Amino acid sequence: MALLFAPALSHESLAGKVLVLGDDWMLSDYAFDIDPNGTGLLASGLADFLVGEAPASFLVVSDTLPEIPFGPRGLLGNELAQWMGDHGHSWTIDPLADLDFANLASYDALMLGGQVASGEANAIALQKYVLAGGSVLLVGGTGDFGSAQNEADAWAPFLSRFGLSLGNELLAADPGALTQLPVQVETEILPPALASVVWGQGQLAVADVPSNPRTSVFLQGDFAGLGGVSQATLNDVGVAYDSPFLPGDFNDDGRVDAADYTSWRDSQGTTALLAGDATPNSIDAADYETWRLNYGRTAPMALTAATTVPEPCTTGLVAMSAILCWSLAFHRT
Numbered sequence: 001m002a003l004l005f006a007p008a009l010s011h012e013s014l015a016g017k018v019l020v021l022g023d024d025w026m027l028s029d030y031a032f033d034i035d036p037n038g039t040g041l042l043a044s045g046l047a048d049f050l051v052g053e054a055p056a057s058f059l060v061v062s063d064t065l066p067e068i069p070f071g072p073r074g075l076l077g078n079e080l081a082q083w084m085g086d087h088g089h090s091w092t093i094d095p096l097a098d099l100d101f102a103n104l105a106s107y108d109a110l111m112l113g114g115q116v117a118s119g120e121a122n123a124i125a126l127q128k129y130v131l132a133g134g135s136v137l138l139v140g141g142t143g144d145f146g147s148a149q150n151e152a153d154a155w156a157p158f159l160s161r162f163g164l165s166l167g168n169e170l171l172a173a174d175p176g177a178l179t180q181l182p183v184q185v186e187t188e189i190l191p192p193a194l195a196s197v198v199w200g201q202g203q204l205a206v207a208d209v210p211s212n213p214r215t216s217v218f219l220q221g222d223f224a225g226l227g228g229v230s231q232a233t234l235n236d237v238g239v240a241y242d243s244p245f246l247p248g249d250f251n252d253d254g255r256v257d258a259a260d261y262t263s264w265r266d267s268q269g270t271t272a273l274l275a276g277d278a279t280p281n282s283i284d285a286a287d288y289e290t291w292r293l294n295y296g297r298t299a300p301m302a303l304t305a306a307t308t309v310p311e312p313c314t315t316g317l318v319a320m321s322a323i324l325c326w327s328l329a330f331h332r333t
Contacts, residue, residue, distance in 0.1 A: 015244050016130040017050055018162050019189075022171065022221075022237040023141035023202025024064060024074030024113050025178060031198035032079035035180065038196055043083050045190035049240070050135040055088035056108035063095045063116040064142050070178060074113040074139050104129045113139040115154065123157035127273055130162065131245070140166040141202030148203045160208075161273070162241040163215045167204025171223070171235060176201070181237075182222040189218040189240060197221070197237075205239040214243045243275075248294035250274040250287075255298040260291055 025031060031039040064074045076093060084091040097103065099122050104110060130136055138155065145151040152166040159165050181199035185192050199221065207215040219238030248256040250263040252275035267274060267283040277287055
C-alpha cells in the first residue's frame with residue numbers, strides 16, 4: 001500500500017497528516033510493559049489516523065539510544081514493532097534511510113524521532129512528502145539535542161510549514177523518572193478510553209494558531225499533583241495537522257481558480273512546494289493538467305465529475321480570458 005505518485009492526479013483529495021507527541025516514552029517498550037492495554041490504544045489510534053485500518057508500510061527514521069534500566073525509547077522498541085506487525089503493518093527501521101522524496105514516497109507513513117531526520121536539510125523532502133499526501137508522526141522530548149529549545153529549533157523547519165511546533169522547555173512530572181500521566185482525549189484521533197500515557201521529560205506539543213481549522217490538540221496531559229518543576233495543570237502533549245488538499249488548489253485557499261494558475265505559472269520548472277500537487281519534485285505540465293481538470297472546484301464539494309473550464313468568450317474577466325487563451329495554446333503544444 002505504498003504511496004504512488006502518477007503524472008496526473010485522480011479526482012480525489014490528498015490527505016497530508018502530521019502528528020506530534022511531546023514525549024518519546026509514550027510508545028516505548030517500558031510503556032507497553034507497564035500498561036499494554038493503554039499503550040495499545042494509543043498505538044491503534046495513531047496508526048488508524050495516519051494510514052487507516054488497512055495494512056500499510058511504515059518507515060521509522062530514528063537514532064534515539066536505549067536508556068538503562070528502561071530499555072528502548074521512542075519508536076525503536078520491540079513491543080511497538082511487534083504490535084504493528086500483529087496488526088498487519090510492515091515496520092522498517094532504518095536510521096540511515098535516504099530522506100529524498102522518491103524514497104519516502106514508497107512508504108505510507110514516516111515515524112520520526114531523535115536527531116537523524118531533523119534540521120533544515122531534511123525539512124524540504126519531509127514537507128514535500130506531506131504535501132503530496134504522506135503521513136508523519138514525530139515524537140519529541142527525546143533529550144538528544146542538549147535542551148528542549150534545541151530540539152524545538154531542530155524540528156521547526158519541518159513543523160512550521162504545517163502550523164505545529166514543540167515547546168522550548170522541558171515538561172516533567174519528576175525529572176529523571178518515568179510516570180503514568182493522566183490524559184484527556186480531545187478529538188476522535190484517539191479512543192476516549194485512553195486514560196494515561198507514560199511520560200518522562202517531554203515538552204509541549206503546540207498548535208501555533210488555535211483558530212487554524214487544519215490543526216488541533218488531540219491529547220492533553222494532566223500534570224496536577226505530580227510534583228516536579230512548575231507547570232500548568234493541563235498541557236497539550238499531542239497535536240495534529242490534517243489537510244485534505246484539493247487537487248489543483250496550489251495556493252491552498254479552498255478553491256481552484258485563476259489564482260492557482262498564477263501560482264503554477266510562477267513556479268513552473270522549479271521544485272516549489274505547492275499544496276494539492278501530487279508530483280512535488282517539479283512544477284510542470286502535469287500540474288497544469290491537474291489545475292485544468294479541477295478548475296472550478298471548491299473544498300466542500302465532492303470531487304467527482306470534472307468542471308469544464310469556461311471559454312474565454314463567455315467570461316467578463318479580461319485576465320481570466322488571457323489566462324485561458326494561453327492555457328489552451330499551451331495544452332495543444
